[in-house]
Amino acid sequence: MTREDSLSLDTVLDEPVRFGGELAVPVAAIDREPLVSLSPLQISGQVRRIEGGYSLEAELVYSGELECSRCLAPYEFQEDEVFSLVLYPRAAAPSDEVELASKDLDILYFTDPVVPLAPIAEERVQMALPMKPLCKTDCLGLCPMCGMDRNLAACACAPETIDPRWEALKALKEKV
Numbered sequence: 001m002t003r004e005d006s007l008s009l010d011t012v013l014d015e016p017v018r019f020g021g022e023l024a025v026p027v028a029a030i031d032r033e034p035l036v037s038l039s040p041l042q043i044s045g046q047v048r049r050i051e052g053g054y055s056l057e058a059e060l061v062y063s064g065e066l067e068c069s070r071c072l073a074p075y076e077f078q079e080d081e082v083f084s085l086v087l088y089p090r091a092a093a094p095s096d097e098v099e100l101a102s103k104d105l106d107i108l109y110f111t112d113p114v115v116p117l118a119p120i121a122e123e124r125v126q127m128a129l130p131m132k133p134l135c136k137t138d139c140l141g142l143c144p145m146c147g148m149d150r151n152l153a154a155c156a157c158a159p160e161t162i163d164p165r166w167e168a169l170k171a172l173k174e175k176v
Contacts, residue, residue: 006096007056009087011048020044023041023121030125034066034133036074041121053088056108060124070141071149079128087115 004021011017022040033176035086063078090109106153108120140150145157160168 005117007047007117009047009054009110009115012047012054014049016046016048018044018046019117020098021117023118025046025122025125029122030129032129034067034069038064038125041125043121047124049088050086053086055085056085057081058120060149061165062125066129068135068139069132069152070134071150072130072138072142073135073149075133075135079125079134081124081128083124085120088163098146103170 005023007017007019007041021043023043025038025041025100026039027035042061043058045056047054047056060081060083061079063076065074066077067074069169086107088107090111103111108115135151142148143155143157146155148155148157
């Protein structure tokens with residue numbers, strides 16, 4: 001390993017090489033709306049030589065704040081993920097488009113023997129973030145009438161009993 005934020009694969013010989021460090025990844029690099037804040041990413045693991053490439057096994061630990069998709073309140077989260085990747089040197093790129101299989105998702109192709117860890121960690125964070133984060137599974141969300149957070153208190157809005165889009169059918173029923 002040459003620096004804390006990259007791996008030098010030239011140093012990996014017969015024995016596995018351990019690595020670890022802290023990666024400061026800005027929220028803008030993740031570019032996901034529900035992400036409010038993100039702590040520095042703690043990454044550690046080892047890389048070993050395998051036939052035709054390298055095997056990377058790592059643990060990624062981080063925390064931060066997400067915005068609930070129902071009530072819009074920020075809430076804290078914590079992630080501790082163990083993952084593995086297979087690193088292969090990039091051969092000549094195929095000229096045609098290639099469809100990826102599920103087994104191809106854990107493969108990383110490199111051109112330089114010094115592999116940066118930040119893009120790997122950023123991708124793992126992207127995959128771990130929920131599409132529709134919830135502060136709790138039974139979050140009641142916001143009142144569609146007044147916008148009050150129904151988790152904090154019940155509002156005085158009376159729920160509309162008849163959907164106004166059905167009024168035309170109601171009038172038709174009365175004629176028949």
